[in-house]
């Protein structure tokens with residue numbers, strides 16, 4: 501391990517002394533170890549939270565003017581925009597996602613800092629219609645020290661979404677990136693410092709989820725936990741958070757249906773399916789992992805889909821021509837293979853793919869895979885988080901809606917049709933936090949993002965996310981009601 505760069509936690513405006521235990525970060529496309537980060541102990545987590553609390557109470561950021569928050573977040577956006585190529589390279593290296601995807605995704609991330617900085621600057625309080633000679637103001641205050649637990653699939657995007665909203669609202673943030681891809685988030689510390697964020701306002705703490713993540717989420721001094729991850733992780737952190745009365749925003753998994761109707765040109769329907777299903781090798785929470793295809797276009801659709809999927813260019817993520825990179829780990833390859841096995845045992849028909857693959861004998865790659873199956877199958881019901889897609893033939897519009905909603909998940913869904921009325925009718929009936937019509941994966945800092953059912957609760961993005969990082973304070977200002985209640989024989993004295 502000697503010679504490998506070790507990037508230690510970012511705490512109080514500097515890289516802390518390295519922890520005794522370390523986590524190796526692996527490039528999943530080459531299997532090379534590309535660096536190490538801290539495996540932070542409980543004692544260190546506790547000390548960081550205490551220091552973060554002191555930082556919040558000092559008020560250097562929590563009581564900063566809205567105009568200052570706006571200025572810092574805008575500057576951070578500009579700094580990040582100037583350094584996108586460097587972040588693209590790092591993100592590709594630690595996730596195995598194709599460079600063309602990372603370029604497109606990262607180019608937009610500064611917008612989250614600009615949006616939430618602007619929101620901080622323009623957000624106004626309220627005055628209620630309180631009865632009588634009273635002015636009641638509602639103002640929003642930051643919550644305190646918030647913990648953010650982020651995943652590996654969009655490491656920089658998801659962390660920035662959460663950090664931007666929380667900082668805009670005046671909180672102190674302790675973020676724990678995924679142990680599988682923590683490196684880009686670790687670079688945000690010095691970037692925010694350069695933008696003028698006071699030291700001790702953004703703390704970046706690394707380690708395994710089962711240890712460092714747990715130590716963080718069990719701390720009673722937190723004011724909020726914002727998790728993006730799996731349902732099992734939510735269930736692991738929820739009991740302690742409930743006892744400590746700490747609210748949780750949970751962005752969890754999905755099984756997004758892609759509803760394809762016969763008014764579509766078949767070629768267009770296939771392009772829609774490819775886009776929905778295979779971005780990030782199927783490793784996004786809104787991956788179009790269930791293709792619900794109307795029977796009237798089914799046969800030509802399947803024929804065309806098969807030939808397009810077989811032609812996808814799987815390979816070295818740093819090659820600009822590569823369309824499908826690696827998955828994140830060997831465990832992920834094994835999980836994809838197990839899903840294929842079970843799907844076939846349950847009577848599924850393998851249309852294409854189905855096997856692990858590699859580049860020059862290395863890397864955690866899995867072939868883009870489509871399996872024709874039925875609605876109750878394991879593949880139709882459970883999240884793969886990889887490029888293994890369920891294909892389902894549906895007999896009618898009603899059937900598509902029924903199958904789409906017959907899921908424990910309800911995060912994203914897309915409806916593809918040229919029939920205007922059908923688009924609205926179906927979108928209205930689909931149970932999902934985000935429904936796209938003739939699109940998929942579309943995302944904007946202003947657009948609330950989050951699921952229903954087992955896909956989570958609360959929202960990222962938009963006013964909803966900003967306000968979820970605040971608490972409402974009601975101040976009641978009396979300018980005409982005398983405190984005469986206990987005077988003798990007073991008529992019409994007001995109590996409430």
Ligand code: NAD
Nearest residue numbers: 650651652677678709713714729730733736751752753785
């Ligand atoms: P994960 O739940 O394994 O890990 C997410 C984070 O939680 C990591 O930082 C991990 O270290 C931490 N963690 C794990 N166990 C923990 C514990 N006991 N206590 C505290 N922290 C813990 O998920 P992942 O594999 O990184 O990401 C994949 C999952 O995330 C999928 O289910 C995917 O659908 C979901 N996801 C959801 C969204 C969304 O917006 N809804 C976006 C991306 C990913």
